[in-house]
Amino acid sequence: AERGQPLYLEGLNPPQREAVLKVEGPLLVLAGAGTGKTRVLTTRIGHLIASGHVRHPSQILAVTFTNKAAREMQERTSRLLGHPVEGLWIGTFHAICVRILRRNAELAGLNSNFTILDTDDQIRLLKQLLAAENIDDKRWPARILASLIDRWKNRALSPEQLPGDETQAFANGLGGKLYAAYQARLQTLNACDFGDLLLHVIRLFQKHPDILAQYHRQFRYILVDEYQDTNVAQYLWLRLLAQNTGGAQPAKHNICCVGDDDQSIYGWRGAEVGNILRFSQDFPGAEVVRLEQNYRSTGHILGAASALIAANEGRLGKTLWTDAGNGEPVRVSGVWDAPEEARAIGDEIESLQTKGHGLNDIAILVRAGFQTREFEERLITLGLPYRVVGGPRFYERAEIRDAMAYLRVIAQPSDDLAFERIINVPKRGLGSAALQKLHGVARQHSLPLTRAARHPDLMDQLRPQARRSLTGLMDDFDRWREALATENHAHVTEMVLEESGYTGMWQQDKSPDAPGRLDNLKELVTAIGEFENLAGFLEHIALVMDNDENDEREKVSVMTLHSAKGLEFDTVFLPGWEEGIFPNQRSLDEAGLKALEEERRLAYVGLTRARQRAHIFFAGNRQVFGQWQASLPSRFLDDLPVTHVETDTAQGLYGNSNRAARGGWGSGSWGDADDSFADMANTAPYEAKQDVSYGDDKYGP
Ligand code: ATP
Numbered sequence: 208a209e210r211g212q213p214l215y216l217e218g219l220n221p222p223q224r225e226a227v228l229k230v231e232g233p234l235l236v237l238a239g240a241g242t243g244k245t246r247v248l249t250t251r252i253g254h255l256i257a258s259g260h261v262r263h264p265s266q267i268l269a270v271t272f273t274n275k276a277a278r279e280m281q282e283r284t285s286r287l288l289g290h291p292v293e294g295l296w297i298g299t300f301h302a303i304c305v306r307i308l309r310r311n312a313e314l315a316g317l318n319s320n321f322t323i324l325d326t327d328d329q330i331r332l333l334k335q336l337l338a339a340e341n342i343d344d345k346r347w348p349a350r351i352l353a354s355l356i357d358r359w360k361n362r363a364l365s366p367e368q369l370p371g372d373e374t375q376a377f378a379n380g381l382g383g384k385l386y387a388a389y390q391a392r393l394q395t396l397n398a399c400d401f402g403d404l405l406l407h408v409i410r411l412f413q414k415h416p417d418i419l420a421q422y423h424r425q426f427r428y429i430l431v432d433e434y435q436d437t438n439v440a441q442y443l444w445l446r447l448l449a450q451n452t453g454g455a456q457p458a459k460h461n462i463c464c465v466g467d468d469d470q471s472i473y474g475w476r477g478a479e480v481g482n483i484l485r486f487s488q489d490f491p492g493a494e495v496v497r498l499e500q501n502y503r504s505t506g507h508i509l510g511a512a513s514a515l516i517a518a519n520e521g522r523l524g525k526t527l528w529t530d531a532g533n534g535e536p537v538r539v540s541g542v543w544d545a546p547e548e549a550r551a552i553g554d555e556i557e558s559l560q561t562k563g564h565g566l567n568d569i570a571i572l573v574r575a576g577f578q579t580r581e582f583e584e585r586l587i588t589l590g591l592p593y594r595v596v597g598g599p600r601f602y603e604r605a606e607i608r609d610a611m612a613y614l615r616v617i618a619q620p621s622d623d624l625a626f627e628r629i630i631n632v633p634k635r636g637l638g639s640a641a642l643q644k645l646h647g648v649a650r651q652h653s654l655p656l657t658r659a660a661r662h663p664d665l666m667d668q669l670r671p672q673a674r675r676s677l678t679g680l681m682d683d684f685d686r687w688r689e690a691l692a693t694e695n696h697a698h699v700t701e702m703v704l705e706e707s708g709y710t711g712m713w714q715q716d717k718s719p720d721a722p723g724r725l726d727n728l729k730e731l732v733t734a735i736g737e738f739e740n741l742a743g744f745l746e747h748i749a750l751v752m753d754n755d756e757n758d759e760r761e762k763v764s765v766m767t768l769h770s771a772k773g774l775e776f777d778t779v780f781l782p783g784w785e786e787g788i789f790p791n792q793r794s795l796d797e798a799g800l801k802a803l804e805e806e807r808r809l810a811y812v813g814l815t816r817a818r819q820r821a822h823i824f825f826a827g828n829r830q831v832f833g834q835w836q837a838s839l840p841s842r843f844l845d846d847l848p849v850t851h852v853e854t855d856t857a858q859g860l861y862g863n864s865n866r867a868a869r870g871g872w873g874s875g876s877w878g879d880a881d882d883s884f885a886d887m888a889n890t891a892p893y894e895a896k897q898d899v900s901y902g903d904d905k906y907g908p
């Protein structure tokens with residue numbers, strides 16, 4: 208090391224060092240995956256503190272994409288400096304906005320103890336507003352309105368700022384009015400939703416220059432990770448904080464953003480990759496540092512990933528190199544079906560473990576949430592601990608719990624907890640009043656709820672409509688129970704979900720997370736089919752739920768590609784590289800290349816998570832709702848140069864050229880595939896929402 212150079216600068220390459228040391232003025236670090244962008248940010252924080260550029264860590268504002276990333280950055284900074292660092296403002300946009308808003312709530316028209324609504328509360332509120340306006344909730348579901356409002360908020364549009372035609376999208380032009388009513392209602396309730404957190408602060412800053420000036424004085428240095436995925440509202444917020452123009456003080460603009468246009472994967476949620484491209488215009492005099500050495504992956508992985516992303520048009524383009532050597536080629540394996548895919552990956556994990564590899568260094572990255580199920584089951588069977596990152600485990604997702612509740616009542620009529628969960632899901636006029644009466648009769652006669660439901664005492668108490676509805680439900684349960692005696696249990700499950708109206712409830716639901724939930728339900732039917740009978744399946748679930756995620760053991764990480772952003776693992780498994788799954792069906796249906804290119808960026812993110820080993824799989828067949836469908840290898844496989852790839856076609860089904868395979872057989876089979884089969888919805892929104900909702904039990908936006 209050079210004499211006098213602080214320890215934390217050692218080991219950085221020259222452009223990285225430049226990015227750490229150039230602390231004054233705007234700076235953009237634009238670089239590919241694994242080049243040390245996040246490391247530069249962390250070191251920069253350490254440098255600002257150690258070199259005395261700030262008097263106190265609270266003068267640094269660092270924005271990360273997830274709470275987990277914030278914790279890690281905080282820990283690393285402490286490690287770098289060799290002592291705990293306290294007082295840093297580090298967190299997600301939402302977390303930081305909550306902090307600012309609590310201090311200045313009154314000025315934003317709230318009390319400092321304001322509540323933050325979760326998605327359920329939000330939906331409930333919107334339903335009330337729809338009812339008040341006499342709008343049919345079936346035709347114009349509250350969830351659609353919720354996602355519209357969300358999108359408006361991502362674009363920083365208040366009700367008054369909505370372009371007129373946008374409101375046409377809902378209830379014949381009432382969208383804007385409902386949005387305004389919703390905001391008014393939130394105000395009365397002293398509440399706000401996730402999107403408001405940013406908007407309130409933006410407006411606070413705009414209306415109260417003195418408050419803004421106060422934060423200008425406080426935050427001498429601003430740092431932002433994953434800048435390519437910021438949306439309009441986040442961008443405006445940053446600009447307000449960083450563009451300290453007016454006033455007596457000279458402009459500082461000490462903002463440092465790092466990002467990679469090739470990893471922009473939230474376009475569908477309103478992120479604007481344009482923000483990164485416009486940086487130099489927004490912050491005149493901005494310096495741009497490019498990093499080209501990749502420290503994460505070996506040569507073959509990097510070569511394959513670079514070739515893959517090169518197939519996208521309209522990118523800035525970058526060269527990446529590594530001195531880590533070629534390492535192992537990226538492996539591509541064709542397997543027969545999804546269970547075989549899970550077996551193959553499970554076996555390989557076991558063999559890695561035998562060779563001394565830790566499970567913490569292994570990840571399975573899937574495109575859509577429903578795909579985790581097969582792997583979770585396999586890992587449990589093999590006794591390999593795992594964690595699902597960014598969302599609940601498959602059997603803990605709300606829609607799966609609901610469906611399971613139906614099955615539990617069929618198998619075990621005295622399962623009161625299960626019955627209570629679904630008695631009014633979907634809505635069938637058996638609200639809390641009816642339930643209370645039901646409980647009364649059950650207690651009085653010491654009966655389980657399903658027996659009390661038929662009791663004459665109860666019939667006397669219920670209104671005719673509730674009585675009919677409850678009797679109907681009980682008859683349904685009897686019928687389903689009988690069907691189970693003669694018919695295939697997977698088929699009965701499908702029937703139960705259909706006839707109870709449960710599937711219909713989600714089909715009606717036009718919110719972005721609904722398709723993902725429907726996929727999960729289909730996957731549940733497939734799972735049940737893998738067991739002898741319903742009892743066997745339910746027993747299995749008890750076992751699955753017992754698996755404790757909070758122990759100290761090393762664990763395999765299972766997650767969606769969206770959740771894997773910024774992370775790295777020695778070994779990465781990438782299953783399901785098939786047309787219609789990855790790229791997903793929606794991107795194939797859409798005219799133009801926009802969605803498809805975002806899928807390819809997602810594939811790039813996936814491959815570049817791997818340090819030493821990347822293993823891609825595709826299955827020749829998938830079972831959807833009991834139906835076998837032939838599938839075709841993903842077009843992304845065509846983008847991987849043979850020099851970096853080792854293809855293993857153990858099944859003898861696939862030739863060397865995937866392109867030939869796609870044209871050669873099974874063409875058209877995806878044409879019949881259900882559109883909702885593979886959907887992007889059930890993926891990452893969870894992570895982002897989870898960041899502010901602190902433990903939401905959902906797996907969707
Ligand atoms: P992504 O685009 O995926 O977010 P990134 O650009 O943020 O990647 P980092 O996560 O900061 O990259 O770094 C990738 C890996 O390379 C990390 O393990 C990091 O510690 C290591 N690394 C970064 N810079 C160096 C360096 N100069 N010397 C050794 N290792 C480095």
Ligand code: MG
Nearest residue numbers: 244245246773
């Ligand atoms: Mg990073």
